[in-house]
Amino acid sequence: MSNTEVIGRTTTARPRALATVLLSRRGAVYLPTPAVVPDPAGDSGAALLEADLVDRGYLLAPPLRAALAALDARAMGAVGRALLHDIDSALGADRPHVPLLRDFPDSTPHDTYAHYVDRVLTVLFQRPEQPCVLCGTVDSVVPVSPCAHLVCGSCFDGADFSACPVCERRIDPSDPFLRPRRPRRQLFRRVAPPERLRLLSYGGDFTARDADAARELDTLLARTGALSPQDTDDLEALLAARTRDDLDRLPATVPGRETKARLVAWLLADPTAVPQALPVAAGLIDTATDVLRVLAVRSGGDAGLVEIPRFAAVPRPLRRALLSVLDTLDPAQAAQDMRRYRQAWIHAAERLHPFEHANRFPRAALAFAALRGTRLGDDALSATLRTAAETAAHIDVTGPTAVAHSWSGQVEAALAARDLAGALTLLEQRPGELVRRLDHLLRLTGEKDENGSRSAVRALERVVPRVAPAVLLSALGAVRTRDREQVARVFFPKGAAAKTHVADDNRPALPVPLVRTVVDVLTAELLRRAGQAAPVDVAVVDAALDGLVAPFTERTASRALVTLPRGSELAVPDGRTLRLFLHWMESPTSGTTDLDLSAAMFDADWRHVGECAYTSLRYAGEAAVHSGDLQDAPPPLGASEFVDLDLELLGAAGVRYVVAVVYSYNNVPFGDLAEAFAGLMVRDQPGNLGPVFDPRSVEQRFDLTGSNRACVPLLIDVQTRTMRWLDVVKGVTGTHHAVWRHADALATLAHRLTDLFASGARVGLGELAVWQAAARAATVVLRHTDGSRSVYRRRDGEDVTGFAARIGSPDIDAPIGAGVEDDGPSAGPSLAYLLRGDLELPDGSEVFALHPLSQDAARVRLLAAADLVTALAPR
Incomplete structure (x- = not known):
């Protein structure tokens, strides 16, 4: 079942169930109190459930099996159904996976062009009650519903096709053309290899569940960076299951800014609890941007302020509380923070009415006046603002308007003038900003400026104890590769999706001794912090x-079965075939949609040598095989596509790299669909042995979401037998997307990302x-x-x-x-x-x-x- 509701053009996510969250995060199952008299059939019921779980790659821990056996039949059935549903949802096995060609890969045409020509000839020349234009067979041509294409049952096998062979869209399941599919061959029943089975543990009763949920919430609130979408979903579910009666248990500080905004918005969401929650919420906020984030989350927007919604009305008590927090801040600093989101703050002022409360919160009013360039005169408001400015540095009220001197403008001016000392003095006020600009500062010192180098290193030594770990790790990776010239730079700009930007790198290399010194400073600080934990x-x-790569830009990571940090490289598990899979289902807002699963092939020099896609259903015979192009996905069946990759045959055909891609052919955003996900299986059985979708062999499954129309999830190195998790989106325009049209761009993207992650820059x-x-x-x-x-x-x-x-x-x-x-x-x-x-x-x-x-x-x-x-x- 989908975890979203579509209302008009807005998709609203429902919080996940607490049991689902703890199952995915802890692999734990929580059970109701067992019956006083155990059910005699309990052991049999537990054994049957365990058999179903093993088919999905899971095992029951002995305490969990014993606890399940002690439940009565009704409770056992409810727990088992819920558990299997959650696991199937995580694996992608909760949906039917019926490809266009049900005997895939054996029935995939060897000549894609001939298959296309047959379809075109059928559309152009086939007539009712006439022999088939392809084979001449009489009485074999029938129209299929609802598309009404005339299809020959001799040329197109109704036991193999699951949709119209001509337009490749789903048809009425009761249409006579569709015949019962032939059973897929199976040599014998197999379970997942022991090295793939995950143990499910017994978490205890519902009291223990609530205690574990509180611990998981504390873990998420302690995170220093932005949460991934999956962790954000878990945070919202954990908060939704919690009452506001024990607010003393909440941490006094929350380091993650976006996490803090979501917590504060939750505290203020219940009008009846606002009197108790307001002091706690106000105590958590310490910057002007925190206030803006809270307003955005309250209004259904993004805590990262990538897309800022129209702000909802703010009740008067909350309005006063937020203004009181802004009043405690330095007005110049607050005005500078506001300038980063100027238009959003102007709209926020319409909700907060800062000038209405200027006498009570004059410093907050002054920050808004500096932001808006409010004209000063002889009125009472101007007098209040001038009085507030007497104790606020860097805000000038001597002219016709209030003007805040920009800190960032001063930094940029110092850097432009190559005033290293002045820039360092300013940047030490904001340690994180100094470390983010570290490369620029080191280039500013020049190769022979030893005094400048020493001053930059000393400034770095002074600020590193106060810098967030993600910033330190990013700087360490970037600096340690700067002793040699690089061909290209890869940027991951902040946004709603994991986009990348590749540019030529024209920066000169930094001196080796300077790089070594800076790396030693950063590494020593990280080791010092690591030693603060218990020995x-x-x-x-x-x-x-x-x-594996340390996590970065997690806010744009895909919701996935295995939380694999972007850029990580893993050995491909042993198996004959890798099977890529894609499933999607249309929604009322998306209309007819066509997603395409493709694999682009490149040689060792990143030259495009071919593809396996709807334009080429086979590559090098059996080396890569596509299941056929479904061109719509109506509910409840949806649509599924598969691509089988035989690494030995691909290597023999001269392929070095395989880049997996998902395109929206008609440019419908993934987020408009009722559901869309893709993934990777490792097949232990060749050909069409076993089910087309085997949950036991799923290695990765991830959601396709947002406004994206193209996704590049992973890269396979055929020679080294490794898979690199890229998890990036690709910007595309127009329609009729095909992988061969984007081959050069894909080569550049995959090549530069591979170089980046292999270089040690992360x-x-x-x-x-x-x-x-x-x-x-x-x-x-x-x-x-x-x-x-x-x-x-x-x-x-x-x-x-x-x-x-x-x-x-x-x-x-x-x-x-x-x-x-x-x-x-x-x-x-x-x-x-x-x-x-x-x-x-x-x-x-x-x-x-x-x-x-x-x-x-x-x-x-x-x-x-x-x-x-x-x-x-x-x-």
Whole structure:
């Protein structure tokens, strides 16, 4: 069932159920109180449910299985149906997946052009009650409903086609042309391999559920950066399930600005609770932009202020509270913040009426006057503003209007004049801005300006303790590659979608000693922060995490089954075939829509060598095969498309890179559809053995949303057998989109993103894991991809920097191949950073596992990738 309601042109999301949130975040299931007298059929019911779950790649932990068996039949049925529905929704198995060619891939035409010509000839020359123009068969031509195309049952197999063979649109399921499909061949029943099964844990009763929900809420509120759309959905669901009676449990500060706005908007959403919630909400706000974010969220808009809605009416008590907060701020600073969103603030003033309350909140009124350029005269308001300006620096009221001197303008002027000292003095007032402009400042020093370099480094040393971790990580990645010239720069501009901009990089390289010094400063600060967490005896780190990238620009990440940071590279799991899949369904607002799943092929030099798409249903025979182009997706069936990729055959055909793409052929935004998602399966069975959509083999599933018309989710390197998660959108205009038309642009995009992420310009998740393990543990065990292990122990007098630098080097402290149990206390490691959660850990351990597998949330604390960044927040 869709989690949205479409009203007119507005799509309103309903909060997810609490059980769904905790299942996805913790892999935990919560059950009602069991019956006093256990149901004798409980064991059988639990076994049947477990069998269904194994078919989806999940296992029941023994405590959960026992708790399920103790439920009565009615409760067991309700829990089982809800659990299977949530899992099917996460995997994409809650929808029927019927491709155009039901015997795909075996029945996919080998000659796409001949198939197209047959369809055209049928449209042009076929006549009712006449022999087929293609084969000459008599009495085989029938019209199909509702398109009325004349179709020959001998030329087009009604047991294979699921739609009209001519227009490739869905037809009446009862149409005589459609015959029962042939059963897909199956050699034997298989379960998912053990390394893919995820353990479902027993979370306890509903009281325990509420306690775990509170902990998850605290985790999200502690995040330092913008939340991903998936985390935002979870935050809203966790807040919706919470009462406003225990506001004392809320944190005094919320570091994430957008998260804070959503929390404050929730506090003020219930009119009956406003008297108690208002002081708490006001205490959380500390900048003018915070107020604007709250107004936007209250009005149904975006907390990131990418799209600012028309503001809703503000009740008088809230109006006074927001003005009182603005009144505590420096008017010049508030006016500068307001200038960034000038038009939005002018509209906000219509709701807040700052001049009406000027006597009570004069500094707030002064900030609005400076923003609007209010003319000053002899009236009472002007007198109030002049009085307020006496204690407000950088606001001039001596002229005909109030004027705020712009801090950013002063910085830009200093940089333009190459006044490094002046720029540093200003930028130290805003540490985050100094670090964001670090590259510009270092270029300003020049290669021979040692005094300038030293002053820039000293300023950096003074401000880094106050900078958000995401900003430090971004600066570290960018600076450490600046000792060599780069061909291109890749930008990820702030917006509602993950767009990229590629430009030539004309910047000269920075001196190697300067780069090394700055990298040392940033790394030392990150290691210092990592050491602020509780120490542990043993930590385990998987070397396979080196391919993962620390999260960045999460606010535009796709809602996905596996939360994989953008740019991450993973080995393709063993399997004969990779199967890309796409499903969508039309809504009343979208009309007829045609999404197209395509794969663009490139050689080692990024030359376009072909594609597998609706224009070319096969590439190199069996190397890439398309399931056929469905051109509409009416409910309830919708439409599904698939592309099978055989990496061995693709490599033999000279393909090095495969770029997966989804286009909206007729330019309908993904967000207008009732639903749209795509993903990747790893097929263990060749050809059409097994179901066309097998939930056990789903490795990734992600939503297609927003105003985007083209999505580039991933890149496959055929030679190295790796998959890189790109998760970016591509700007397109017009209609009739086809992958071959965009081949050059796709090559540039994929090539430059690959270069960016492979260059080290983004800090890796493996690096974060090593830093945190080195800062907290006395012994670090590094698990290699070949199954061997290297053990590193902190030596006498060895500082954290030296220890971290040694991890991964040949300078080990125990023979390679030693196990964890040989090196730590009997309790085993209590801190682990794993690719797959296949390690037995003691209760209470902290674990990051990209694929949790056997990790039980009832026993260990599961960490997300964003939590590794949050752990580096300044304290």
